[in-house]
Amino acid sequence: MTTPVRRRWVLHVDMDQFIAAVEVLRNPELVGKQVVVGGRGDPTERGVVSTASYEARAFGVGSGMPLRVAAKKLPDAIFLPVDGEAYTEASNGVMEALRSLGVVVEVMGWDEAFLGVETDDPVAFARRVHDTVFEATSLHCSVGIGDNKLRAKIATDFGKPQGIYTLTSENWFDVMGDRTTDALWGIGKKTAKKLALLGITTVAELAATEDSLLAASFGPKTGPWIGTKGRGIDLSPVSAEPWVARSHSRETTFQHDLDDWNLVTEEVRRLALRVRDDLLAENRMAVRVTLKVRYVPFETHTTTAPLVAPTFEPEVISDAAAALIERLDHTRAVRLMGVRLEMTPPVVQTAANSAGDDPGT
DNA sequence: TCTGGGGTCCTAGGACCC
């Protein structure tokens, strides 16, 4: 009798219609209905769909679609506002259940995670993942199994909903070879179009392309990186290291285009103070300010400036953001304003500085 | 149809320096 081979696998867990599922869970009357979650839940407002239930998707409503368009397609659907707190809480429950399996868990947002697993039976383990999460949260997920993160991530979609799918070097070209390049994680519409101009349409064609040719079109780093995607290669490890943000931002799309620049300035100051609060909560001072403007109809620019010194001072931050407004075109109307603050690196807690170093004021 | 909000990383071009 042969000993089963324990190998290192990557599993990708993706919750099925997560946001809509959480809403249905706390309001069982929504079961089986067309549920569309997005914006403030008012389909006459500017905003887009975050998630639609499968019943709504059947009519072509999906993520990223303007709420007004969704309402035109589905006038009788139930429109709900995005409730971030509820999803964060549900997400925490999911991640906790995953960690209870005793594997490396890399969180990828509210409803996704990679697992680093050593097992001789990844399919059985994937079933256990689904059942464990469902028992803990009453939410269903799909699981992709791969020999790296890229393949596991792509596999998940083939299993949806509530399924399991395996994608490895064994079946990579059988499954992916004839698909268009934008089926790859990391290659979007723009890059796919640019590749098509080079005569590269499918994953197999991309895999067979010389790195030097890709580098000439996409740059020394991005070019070869795109090539590895085509071959299904991904060397990045599954890591449980907690995510450390480099910046935070807040932005507002106005319900009506704004041409009063006094109001624009008011909003910029308000946004700056909100981001400042986010930084304070992490105890990381601001070092740079970026102002984002979207002119009517939909033209976006950014402008940025360093702060003289790292700071939490509300007036300094708000003045710095307001000063950047001088650089904008005040003859145009605006549909969005945003403020981003880059932060100092996080303070690493050591015995030395927890023993009584005064952080100062 | 009319396009959210919150993030990251890479590239290109100009400034500046030796």
Added chain:
DNA sequence: TCTGGGGTCCTAGGACCC
């Protein structure tokens, strides 16, 4: 006259992802 060859830093924009 006609103007090297790097290296680094900064900024704006592009692309992508959830």
